[in-house]
Amino acid sequence: MMQSHCLQSVQMLQTVRELVLPAAQARLLILVNHVVSREPAAVQRLQVHAGRRLAVSLVDQPRWLPALPPVRVTVTPAGLFDADDAPRDGEPDLTLRMSMPAPPQLLVALSGGPLPEMHIEGAAAVAADMHWLADNLRWDIEADLAQVVGATPARLAMTVGRAARQALRRSFAPGPDRPPR
Numbered sequence: 001m002m003q004s005h006c007l008q009s010v011q012m013l014q015t016v017r018e019l020v021l022p023a024a025q026a027r028l029l030i031l032v033n034h035v036v037s038r039e040p041a042a043v044q045r046l047q048v049h050a051g052r053r054l055a056v057s058l059v060d061q062p063r064w065l066p067a068l069p070p071v072r073v074t075v076t077p078a079g080l081f082d083a084d085d086a087p088r089d090g091e092p093d094l095t096l097r098m099s100m101p102a103p104p105q106l107l108v109a110l111s112g113g114p115l116p117e118m119h120i121e122g123a124a125a126v127a128a129d130m131h132w133l134a135d136n137l138r139w140d141i142e143a144d145l146a147q148v149v150g151a152t153p154a155r156l157a158m159t160v161g162r163a164a165r166q167a168l169r170r171s172f173a174p175g176p177d178r179p180p181r
Contacts, residue, residue: 025071033080035139043079045129050077052126053084053092058100094122
């Protein structure tokens with residue numbers, strides 16, 4: 001009886017993963033394309049690589065988290081990314097491996113702080129432009145929020161967000177009385 005219940009739980013988690021993971025990856029791709037589309041230089045750099053295939057994977061995932069498969073994308077002629085679901089022979093033109101950030105590090109990165117460690121391998125020209133994107137693109141959360149709620153509430157929300165980021169940095173930063181985590 002217990003074994004059957006465990007098997008059902010594992011099957012249910014697998015079903016949830018099969019439903020949630022593609023949807024989450026699609027939303028993430030929309031966000032990445034939104035950020036890229038706001039920077040004409042980024043779009044121009046990517047247009048040169050139309051048709052190139054990239055594989056993006058997270059490394060250093062916590063053990064409790066199921067292994068996430070690499071996300072495969074293609075650069076479009078418009079200078080954006082599209083899901084690359086079609087089975088193809090051969091390796092991608094570029095492989096990007098990114099360390100999985102802890103939630104506080106992710107918040108800091110999204111608000112303009114340093115990105116998690118990345119390793120880029122593959123075609124030199126594509127790799128150079130991916131490095132440029134990583135170094136130069138940032139999500140202007142305040143501008144996007146202002147379009148929804150107005151400039152003043154967006155500015156207030158960002159002020160609160162920056163204060164929370166500073167608090168997270170202080171609480172997770174090693175100090176003289178705190179060992180590194």
